[in-house]
Amino acid sequence: MGRHSSMPDEYGAAAADPRPRSRGRAVAIATALVLVIAAGTALAVRSDLLDLGSSCEDDVEIDLVASPDIAPALRDAATQARREQITSDGGCLDVNVVARDAYKVADTLRAGKGHPDFQAWVPDSSIWLQRVTQNAKATEVTTAGNVASSPIGVGMVPSAAKSFGWPDKTYGWTQLTGATMREDQLRLGAADPARSATGLLALTKLATAAQKSGDKDGTQAAALAKVLSQRTSDSDSQLMDTVARDSSGTEEGNPRRNEALILSEQAAFTHNADVGDAGELDLFYPKDGSPALDYPLTLVDEPGLSTDESRAVVRFMTLLTAREGRSILEKHGFRTDGGASPEAVAAQAGGRTPQPYADPTSEPAADEQIEQTLGMWTITVQSARITTVVDASASMSNPVPGSGESRMEVTKASMLAALSTFTPEDEIGLWEFSTLLDGSRDYKKLVPTQRLGDRKGSGTVRDRLSAAFTGLQPVPGGATGLYDTTLAAYKEATSSYRGGKFNAVVVVTDGVNEDPGSVSRSSLLSQLAALSDAEHPVPLIAIAVGPDTDKDEIEQIAEATGGSGHQVTDPADIQKVILKAIIEAGAKSN
CATH class of the missing domain: 3.40.50.410 (von Willebrand factor, type A domain)
Incomplete structure (x- = not known):
């Protein structure tokens, strides 16, 4: 029976999470409270607003655009909110979730033209908010906090993973990706860093790791980028369609399919749940740390939102960070602060001890590092x-x-x-x-x-x-x-x-x-x-x-x-x- 079959219904039954509490969660809670006060929503902390079972007088509608990977989980949370008549200032919370690629949303908001047709946005990474705010004329975006996270690693078909010694052997980023430059190339795919936060964060980590190992002029990182570009997909979803469909990784008749992918833990989790035993991936968590997607919930054009809309977005945030909301996110393969051990998520995603999955994330890259990497990708590829x-x-x-x-x-x-x-x-x-x-x-x-x-x-x-x-x-x-x-x-x-x-x-x-x-x-x-x-x-x-x-x-x-x-x-x-x-x-x- 495959790993996907052993998932518990409630992650809360697992062992306590050994990871230190994330600074991001503390910042998220503080930020949300500041937003509540700034919007005149001090009533949000009263028991009538936090009561998950309150009846409601009317609907408070919110259109929320989300990265395609987290959209299904947010839809489930929105459905639960409607089913349980969760309220915001007496009105039933009615959140309509639409999946849309983060880079497309970022480009639209950065242009600052017209009025957005949505009030909230959950991209897969804060780097998209940085891209928006680089333009002084952009539509204003205000972060209420981060709802989930997912570390980035390298997933391999079992035959390739076995040849690399998975799960007992661990590697750094440059070792794993460097294998693609050998004569017996591992077919490694990635999503376009210009359109994928996963691709960009991984490439930034690669460039940083290469620099620490002596690549002072960036030539090694540029060479790796050039090799990766030969098997780059336009988006994360398209990347998942390129993985070899049998355990050997060869898939006779289609040798161009990838044996390995740079992907998020959540993407591997979903893939393994969908394909069953024969097509599962094994997941390497690089020992020098993985960058992570951080899923910020963001108010869009907050000055243009009504008070009810602003309060409703913050109200949805409280649902997502409460126990039931965390359970929904975890069942979709996301990690949440204050939730259960990451062991169950990592197991479904293809992680096994001694892979360092318990606390695999590295310090977030500086904005300047990310910009330099994106520029390097542009000029190299x-x-x-x-x-x-x-x-x-x-x-x-x-x-x-x-x-x-x-x-x-x-x-x-x-x-x-x-x-x-x-x-x-x-x-x-x-x-x-x-x-x-x-x-x-x-x-x-x-x-x-x-x-x-x-x-x-x-x-x-x-x-x-x-x-x-x-x-x-x-x-x-x-x-x-x-x-x-x-x-x-x-x-x-x-x-x-x-x-x-x-x-x-x-x-x-x-x-x-x-x-x-x-x-x-x-x-x-x-x-x-x-x-x-x-x-x-x-x-x-x-x-x-x-x-x-x-x-x-x-x-x-x-x-x-x-x-x-x-x-x-x-x-x-x-x-x-x-x-x-x-x-x-x-x-x-x-």
Whole structure:
């Protein structure tokens, strides 16, 4: 009989949970109380509101959007609330739960357009709230607390798990995923980190673990990301459809099916309950700790909610964190604070001692780490389309202190080094600018933005670019035609936007605009803002070189497009700044 058959009806009958009480739960309770007070709902702590059996006078309707994995559990809780006539301020609590992918909801809320058709949201991770709040114009989201959690591990078909020594042998993240890079590759699947919290949190943990083991420049993490990308699914649900359907993992006739998946404990729990003995997964919990999904219950556009709606959302939170609510969540494979031992959930998910399932979670990754990982994924996996625009004014002949070379020579070397980091699939172009460089234009297009691996004549586009960078020279007497050039480059980049790629414009200058006949600064900023499109992002990355630049102006110009401005004193730092800026912009665009 399989593990799924031995689940008890009530997890409360299991042994006490040996884990320390989560700080997240304390924060959740405190936050919920603050929300109650802030919304004028102090009555929520009175016995008439907490009475689960009160009769009701009317319905208080709430539309709640939830991540597809937790939506069934929340529906069960909502059904129980209606069946038992649980009330909020005298009205029956009527919660309508709709499943929707968290990344889609986050994108909608981040855009801040229109009024949401729901009052509450339970994504699978707080990282989606971070994504929403990155945009100052986004719809307001307010967290009432976390309703559940689920650690992330690596599930394997029994044949693969046995070859890895499951359950007696334990591994770290880099050891487990590193197996995919050997000649006898383990077919490891993951969900797209740009669309899956599970994929992003696991990749962040991988990158952090690799760095601790000596991967200072990120090359090992990038290599792992590249391998993972070859077996990446668009969503968590699609990922579960890729697992091999027999215990051997080979599934004759379909060798592309995965032998292993990066997934949450709850996803493994549900899979094993659905497929029966033959298709169950065994679950590894990495010994260096697993990140966890944390399922925050969130009020959406709280200022726009009625008092009854705000109170009803908080009321549903009290139900979910009470004993009956925790029991419902645990029966669906989620962990809850104050609930039973995780042993029963882990067993159904494929965990066995001595796998460290009892307290497998690691410290949450910092927001900056998550953004860097997402940017790394973008630049590593998603090919780039970047137009580089380099200042060729006379001041670029000025020497760089201590180097014995001019600004232009050092800039060229740094740009060539940056070029070497891109793959043949990336599209890179080059413009130079000064004043009146090409007739009445301040700029000249040296190499069109094209795929580096394409052949042009006797060489490739990469060869042409290398030669063009090497041949850059300051224009004697040339001034800095920054505004017209920036606008022209951005217009072309937005009009030639390529879907599925990371599109950007990189402008390198060592001075302020010196063309009196150019467009004004205010006009430049307004036109750049009008050209930018959140649905087709083309961030402008502006790099100011040397002491003659205006850092504030550079930042204003870049930020008008959703990009970033940077100032360097040494042109040799341009390569590092470009890559850092691309990673940051990649994180924002996802």
